[in-house]
Amino acid sequence: MPTPTKGARLGGGPAHERHMLANLSQSLFEHGRITTTVTKAKRLRPYAERLVTFAKRGDLASRRKVLGIISDKGVVHKLFAEIGPGFAERDGGYTRITKVGNRKGDNAPMAVIELVEFGAPAKKAVTKEAEKAAKKAAPKKAEKVEEAPVAEETVEVVEETEAPAAEATDDAAETK
DSSP: OOOOOSSOOSSSOHHHHHHHHHHHHHHHHHHSEEEEEHHHHHHHHHHHHHHHHHHHHOOHHHHHHHHHHOOOHHHHHHIIIIIHHHTTTOOSOOEEEEEEEEOTTTOOEEEEEEEOOTTOOHHHHHHHHHHHHHHHHHHHHHHHHHHHHHHHHHHHHHHHHHHHHHHHHHHHHHHO
């Protein structure tokens, strides 16, 4: 596993940190997304991605290494049967961290760490997200186009009201 960072651990000693990261990664693989503090999410990311890399290999030695870290055999089976093959074409970047605000009780910054979509290489996933954003923006432009004729009608009404006022000033000028 990645070398632990020097300095303060997450809430205790190195053994506690290892167990906490193992439990967080087990929950991540079981549910697909978890909400935790930003610090824990940042520490979990390389740990979980390393386990996905083992799952992509799929050999017995890798499975035994992961079983030494994650105790639930059902989660390890899901990791090796679904998650690992799902990321077969992707070279890293299996997780995404999104900040969601602060926790109500202690105002700790919270984040959601989740597995990105399966089967799409990193560049293709980014282009898919860009296409989705473009499709969402396209209906908004259509709504703006529909609103434009309404604005033109109001301009026409203003022009019609100005014409009689101009005629009234012409009549007043002729009478003088």
